[in-house]
Amino acid sequence: KQEVTQIPAALSVPEGENLVLNCSFTDSAIYNLQWFRQDPGKGLTSLLLIQSSQREQTSGRLNASLDKSSGRSTLYIAASQPGDSATYLCAVHSGGYQKVTFGIGTKLQVIP
Amino acid sequence: EPEVTQTPSHQVTQMGQEVILRCVPISNHLYFYWYRQILGQKVEFLVSFYNNEISEKSEIFDDQFSVERPDGSNFTLKIRSTKLEDSAMYFCASSPPGSSNQPQHFGDGTRLSIL
Numbered sequence: 001k002q003e004v005t006q007i008p009a010a011l012s013v014p015e016g017e018n019l020v021l022n023c024s025f026t027d028s029a030i031y032n033l034q035w036f037r038q039d040p041g042k043g044l045t046s047l048l049l050i051q052s053s054q055r056e057q058t059s060g061r062l063n064a065s066l067d068k069s070s071g072r073s074t075l076y077i078a079a080s081q082p083g084d085s086a087t088y089l090c091a092v093h094s095g096g097y098q099k100v101t102f103g104i105g106t107k108l109q110v111i112p
Numbered sequence: 113e114p115e116v117t118q119t120p121s122h123q124v125t126q127m128g129q130e131v132i133l134r135c136v137p138i139s140n141h142l143y144f145y146w147y148r149q150i151l152g153q154k155v156e157f158l159v160s161f162y163n164n165e166i167s168e169k170s171e172i173f174d175d176q177f178s179v180e181r182p183d184g185s186n187f188t189l190k191i192r193s194t195k196l197e198d199s200a201m202y203f204c205a206s207s208p209p210g211s212s213n214q215p216q217h218f219g220d221g222t223r224l225s226i227l
Contacts, residue, residue: 032215034215034216036218041223042220042221043203043218043219043220043221044155044203044218044221046215046217046218049215089155091155093215093216099157099160099168099170100145100147100157100205100216101157102147102154102155102156103154104153104154105154
């Protein structure tokens with residue numbers, strides 16, 4: 001059974017800082033891994049999708065890496081802004097070919 | 113960009129009542145899913161649906177739950193006799209045809225409150 005863990009659970013940083021969010025998963029036989037953003041009481045906004053054959057994906061100030069063999073992914077946010085404040089969820093697509101397993105998320109607060 | 117849309121955004125229902133949550137997936141997508149998120153907890157997979165039948169379901173998806181694609185555009189989740197613990201945010205998702213590497217696109221969710 002796939003388990004997804006995210007560390008840290010919460011993070012508070014001053015504006016402008018670069019930061020790294022971590023995700024680990026127990027079953028390395030994955031199809032892909034997605035990072036989502038969730039604002040309080042809102043839906044899931046897809047940020048980056050990394051296919052199992054890829055090592056990283058970039059979108060603007062975001063960079064996600066994937067090390068499938070060690071069961072880890074990181075989300076790097078450069079030059080953080082107050083608007084980046086949200087919960088970031090890691091989700092792994094594996095197992096039954098349609099099932100996505102989510103981590104509980106990292107709650108990020110960027111202080112102006 | 114095409115979106116998955118869910119209605120209503122918030123549903124309040126008395127315990128024991130039936131509730132139907134509605135979703136309109138992206139038009140050319142063939143795979144459909146429901147997830148739920150109890151407040152403060154992880155997003156959990158409920159069920160996936162393809163070719164007019166359930167292809168996978170979790171242990172959460174018991175006999176109280178059912179899904180249906182009544183026409184060419186809607187995808188619904190029905191809870192027959194709601195319990196207090198069914199209170200959660202319910203997310204619908206869809207993915208396009210092709211390999212299992214296709215990403216799932218999520219709606220904004222329906223907040224279900226059981227009184």
